[in-house]
Amino acid sequence: MIGILYATLICLCFSSLSQHAMAQVNPKNLKKHIKFLASDKMKGRETGRAGSHKAADYVEKYFKKYGLQAMGEKGYRQSFDAKIRRVKLVDSIRRSDNVIGYLDNGAPYTIVVGAHYDHLGYGEFGGSRDSLGVGKLHNGADDNASGVAGLLELARHYATNKEKEAFNFLFIGFGAEELGLVGSRYFTENPTLPLSNIHWMLNMDMIGRYQEQNGLAIIGYGTSTAFPKIFDGLTSSIKFNLSKDGNGGSDQTSFYRKNIPVLFFHTGGHDDYHKPTDDEFKIDYRSLEAILQLEIDVIDNSMKQPKMDFQWTN
Template structure:
C-alpha cells in the first residue's frame, strides 16, 4: 500500500475546538490492549533477524513460521486442507543491466540505477536488445470506452515504446478519462501489459514525480534487484524483452531530438496525437539469474457456528524488499509500517475474535499473502486459486501500511464509493464524530496498489481503510507533515523500521473498526454489493447467480 493517497487527507478536525479533557476521552476510546498486541508483533516482524521479509529467502521462512505459529497459538484451524500454507509457485529473475546506449539523433550512454532501471520477465539467460527504434507512444493506452488509442496505426514490432505514467486525465485542463482519478490505464503494470499486447520489443515509462505519486528514489529501490513473478507455462515469452523506467531528464532529451520541446503530457493529450518516432535507437544487454521455488500465503480459519460455508476474509501482505540497495549504513528493508503493521493488525484482530464470548456465525479467514511488493502476486494467486469459493466470500477487509503517529479523528477509504462496505465504516464512525473521506489524492491510483484490488477483480467486495491526517492532540497540518515525511523519507526505504516509541494507537483504531465490521458481516445473512457504476459489479452479480 502506498501512503501518497493519504498525504492530502482533508478530514474535518472535529476535535480541534474541543477541550483537552474531550481529547483525552477520545484518545482512550481506542483498545490499548489491541495497540499493545500490534506493537509487539511489529517488533518481531520488522526485526533485522527476518532480513526484510523477502520471498524466497530465510526471511520468508522465519516470517511465515511466526505467523503460522501465532495462528496455531490462538487455536485457529489451518486454512488450507490441514495446512496453514498455500503454495504460490513463482520464479525469481535477477536482471543485471549494462549501460544503456542511445544512438541516432539523441546519442548518449546512460547508467543503470541512475538514469534508468530495466529488467525482463522472460525466463532466458540473457537479453540483447540491439538498435531498437524508439517511439514516443504518448500514454501507451488503448481504451475503446474513452475513444483513445495511442497505438493507432502503429507497428511496434522490434521497437521500444516510450510512454508516460498515469493517464490523460491527470491535471488536464479539460475532462479526460476520470479526471484526476487514475484509471487502471494509468498504472505502470498496464503500460507493460499493453506494450506486450502490441508486440513491442521494449517499453520504457517516463518517471515524473507528481503523476507517479512517488519520487525517483522509489523507482530506484523498488524496481532494482531480483523480482518475482508467478510462474507461467510460456515462461513469460509473451512479454516485452525489456521493461523499465527512464528519468524525466533523459526523456526530455529524447523528445527534444524529435522536435517535442513542449510539455510532454499536454502534447500526448492532443486530440490528433499520433505516436512519434524519436529518431534514435536503444541498445541494452541484460543478463539474468533464474530461481524457481515456492513462496507461501499463510491462511487460518475460525469456523462459523451456523453458516460455516460463508466467509469473511481479512488480508494483509507479509513481504517487503529484503536486503537491497544500502541507504546510509542500512541495507535491510524491514517494512515496519509497510506492512508489518497490517499483519500485526490481523493477528491482533484474530485474537479478539477468539476471545469474544459470542462466536461468529460465518467463518472468518485470516490471509497473509506473499509478494505484494512484487506486483500483488500472492493475492493474485489466491484470486485465481481460491481456497474458499469466491461467491461464498462475503468481503475482503484489507490492512496495509497503517499510520504510526497515533489516533486520528478522520479516516480514508481507498476507492470510496465502490461498494457497500463504505456504509459499514460510516455506521461505526458516526457515533464517534469521526470523518470518513475517500481518495483525496485519487491520481495516485491507490485502488490498484494493494491486495484488495485482486479480490475486487474477481468480484469480492473489498475495502482498504486507513487513518487520516487529523491526529488527536495536533492540528491537521501536523498529521499531513507526518504522512509526507513517511512517503518521502521512509516508504520503501530501510528507514521504515520499528522503534520502541512507535505509536500504534491509530493502527489499533483502524484494526478495531475492521474487527467490528467483521463481526457485523459475520452475523448477517445478506451479502454486501458493489454500487451502481462500479466496474466490478457485473463480475460479482454473475458469480452470485451460480
C-alpha cells in the same frame, strides 16, 4: 505496499471511541508483533529468503495458538512461485506461501481479513526509494509489519471473544505482495473456499504511521452499496477518509477484480516508505490501536448486513 495511493476522499469523520471498544485491542501484542517482524534478524523479509519464511512461520504459529483451522492447500500453507521482474537475477523465481487460517462459525458466508508479510530485504531486487540504500537492510516496520500485527490481533479478537458470529472468518498472511500482489492473486485464482461465499475482504497495508493532517484512508467504500449503511454513525478518535475506488497498490485489488467488495486501510506515504529507515520505533501505536478498533466496528456492522452486493467503481 507496491505504490503510494491517491484517491478522491468523499467523507471525513472525527469523534471519540467508546471505552467498550477500546478494551478490544491489546496494544502490547501489536508492539510485540512489529518488533519481531521488523527486527534486523528478519533480514527485511525478502520473498524466498529465510526472513520471509520466518515471518510466515510466525503468522502460522499465532493462527495455531488462536485455534484457527488450517485452510491452505497443505496445512496452513498455500505455496506458489513468484518471479522478480524489476531486475535480472539468477534466482529470479522465488518460492513463497500464503498462510491461511479459518474461523468456522458454521455460517454460509465468510469475511476475509488479509495483510502481506513480505518486504524488500536489502533492496537488491528493486523497489527501494533510496538510491544509496540498496544493499542496506529494509526492515519494513510500517510496510507491512504493521498490517500483519493488525491481522494477528483481529484473529485473536474474533477467535477468543467467546461469541459465535453470524459469519465465518478467513485470515490470510499474503506472500510476495512486493513482487506485484502475487500471493493474493494466486489465492483468488486458486481459492481454498468458494469466492462466491465471501461476504467482503478487509486489507491492511501500512497502517502504522498515522498523520493527523491526512487522516486514515479507507479505500473501497464504493465497492458495495452496503458500505454506507455499515459506516453510518461510526466514529473514531482519529480522522478517517472514505474513498470509492476498489483498485490500488495492495492485495485488496486481487479480490476487487473478482467482484468481491473490499476495504483497504492505509495511513499513507511518508519519507521512510521503501527505505532502510522504515523502523519499528517510528510506529504510532496509539493510532494503530484506534485503527483496529475502527476495523472491529466496521466488521461488526458488516455482520448485521445480508450477503453484500458488489459494484465496480471505475
